[in-house]
Amino acid sequence: MSIVINDTVAMRVAPYRLSGTVYGTLLNHRSALAELGEAASQAPYKALPKAPVLYVKPRNTIAAPGAAVVVPQDSPELEIGGCVGLVIGRPACRLSPQEALQALAGFVIVNDISVPHTSFYRPSIRFKARDGFCPIGPHVTPRADVSDPDALTTRIFVDGVLQQTTSTADLIRPIATLLSDVTEFMTLFPGDVLAVGVARPVPRARAGQTVTVEVTGLGRLDNRLVEATP
Amino acid sequence: MRSARVAYAGAVHTAVPLPPAAGGTPLRLADGRVVREDQVVWLPPFEVGTVIALGLNYAEHAKELAFNAQEEPLVFLKGPSTLLGHRGFTRRPDGVRFMHYECELAVVIGASARNVSRAHALEHVAGYCVANDYAIRDYLENWYRPNLRVKNRDGATVLGPYLVDAEDVPDPGNLALRTFVNGKQTQQGNTRDMITDIPALIEYLSSFMTLSPGDVILTGTPDGVVNVDCGDTVVCEIEGIGSLYNTIVADGVFGR
Numbered sequence: 001m002s003i004v005i006n007d008t009v010a011m012r013v014a015p016y017r018l019s020g021t022v023y024g025t026l027l028n029h030r031s032a033l034a035e036l037g038e039a040a041s042q043a044p045y046k047a048l049p050k051a052p053v054l055y056v057k058p059r060n061t062i063a064a065p066g067a068a069v070v071v072p073q074d075s076p077e078l079e080i081g082g083c084v085g086l087v088i089g090r091p092a093c094r095l096s097p098q099e100a101l102q103a104l105a106g107f108v109i110v111n112d113i114s115v116p117h118t119s120f121y122r123p124s125i126r127f128k129a130r131d132g133f134c135p136i137g138p139h140v141t142p143r144a145d146v147s148d149p150d151a152l153t154t155r156i157f158v159d160g161v162l163q164q165t166t167s168t169a170d171l172i173r174p175i176a177t178l179l180s181d182v183t184e185f186m187t188l189f190p191g192d193v194l195a196v197g198v199a200r201p202v203p204r205a206r207a208g209q210t211v212t213v214e215v216t217g218l219g220r221l222d223n224r225l226v227e228a229t230p
Numbered sequence: 231m232r233s234a235r236v237a238y239a240g241a242v243h244t245a246v247p248l249p250p251a252a253g254g255t256p257l258r259l260a261d262g263r264v265v266r267e268d269q270v271v272w273l274p275p276f277e278v279g280t281v282i283a284l285g286l287n288y289a290e291h292a293k294e295l296a297f298n299a300q301e302e303p304l305v306f307l308k309g310p311s312t313l314l315g316h317r318g319f320t321r322r323p324d325g326v327r328f329m330h331y332e333c334e335l336a337v338v339i340g341a342s343a344r345n346v347s348r349a350h351a352l353e354h355v356a357g358y359c360v361a362n363d364y365a366i367r368d369y370l371e372n373w374y375r376p377n378l379r380v381k382n383r384d385g386a387t388v389l390g391p392y393l394v395d396a397e398d399v400p401d402p403g404n405l406a407l408r409t410f411v412n413g414k415q416t417q418q419g420n421t422r423d424m425i426t427d428i429p430a431l432i433e434y435l436s437s438f439m440t441l442s443p444g445d446v447i448l449t450g451t452p453d454g455v456v457n458v459d460c461g462d463t464v465v466c467e468i469e470g471i472g473s474l475y476n477t478i479v480a481d482g483v484f485g486r
Contacts, residue, residue, distance in 0.1 A: 021309050023309065046372055055374050056308065122304065124302055125306065130439060131438075186382055
């Protein structure tokens with residue numbers, strides 16, 4: 001069974017009611033850390049990440065499949081950070097890696113859109129928290145329907161042209177480890193979404209283009225980028 | 231008016247304080263019952279939406295942390311699992327060296343705000359409460375500072391005790407803040423010393439994100455943050471808003 005998400009029912013369709021809380025994971029794809037190279041160990045970072053580094057995509061960012069995403073006037077290109085989202089199914093606190101997957105209701109595609117920024121030290125939230133910057137959908141695929149969550153292929157298209165192909169096999173923290181390490185210090189609640197981390201370099205798109213994130217077995221998520229109206 | 235959300239006798243209630251009496255401040259529940267403040271479980275005093283927090287928004291605190299000038303307010307976001315009510319218990323992991331409170335004025339949004347100018351910003355505020363925004367510095371990493379392991383721990387963002395209606399706070403830009411650890415004052419400041427004041431914060435945030443009722447802005451803390459240990463009682467107090475109690479407890483309380 002899968003649940004269609006749209007503007008009006010996204011948050012309240014049992015049993016996969018999304019809470020509206022979405023977390024992203026920074027630098028959890030090998031390609032993202034590799035892109036930084038030695039800089040990741042130098043100032044201002046000084047050391048590679050130890051614990052999971054998370055950020056919040058607040059409720060104003062959540063957008064439906066097909067929704068128009070407004071490109072801000074001061075940033076003609078946006079990063080299209082398509083990745084897999086874990087949908088929590090029961091309160092998840094201090095999960096062991098062995099039991100972690102059992103806490104999931106399922107999986108959903110997340111398009112973690114950002115204004116491009118080069119520093120990950122203390123970036124402004126206006127790069128990631130703008131209205132509509134987190135399309136989610138098209139539905140939650142139940143956990144039982146995904147045979148190996150650590151082998152999901154994500155493809156990102158701009159105007160139908162393939163820009164990036166990545167796999168959850170290349171996560172630094174595989175899904176069970178990520179859930180275990182995150183829930184050591186914060187509880188995830190049913191309907192929360194934890195995006196596992198985008199690969200880099202991230203495809204970019206402009207107003208007028210259609211962006212698509214496709215994950216094997218999870219469907220595809222299309223959104224249009226549009227100009228800001230003055 | 232000031233209102234609390236409390237759990238009592240099997241249900242969650244809205245409650246208002248009555249004049250203080252011997253043994254504390256009685257609360258009157260919406261259904262008419264009058265109860266003692268220590269008979270209830272205090273919850274955050276409103277349905278909390280997006281939690282927006284400010285780093286280094288007081289000049290002296292910024293200096294204390296050796297921080298230089300800022301181009302725009304230093305904002306980070308928090309999730310719901312970190313929220314805690316008045317008189318709650320916050321866990322201090324065994325072995326950490328520096329866990330500190332942060333007494334902050336919390337600004338609660340009451341009306342949707344998008345591209346709101348400074349002049350109209352306060353029209354979008356429902357009210358105010360006290361926040362204690364704990365941090366554990368041991369876990370600070372230099373990625374997306376401050377990382378959530380420092381600032382978004384379960385039960386480490388205390389809100390309350392009351393939501394005080396905006397109309398009862400004529401000048402939120404001139405309120406004294408104080409923190410007491412085991413009865414001894416350790417922190418003091420005044421909201422007039424914010425680097426970015428409340429109207430400017432609402433103008434800034436609403437320029438790129440829609441603020442909705444229940445969203446809350448934790449406006450930063452002045453200098454005077456010190457380490458707290460298990461067993462400490464921490465009281466964050468803001469003039470005209472309230473006194474927010476919290477107790478630090480050890481891993482053992484949480485079965486760790």
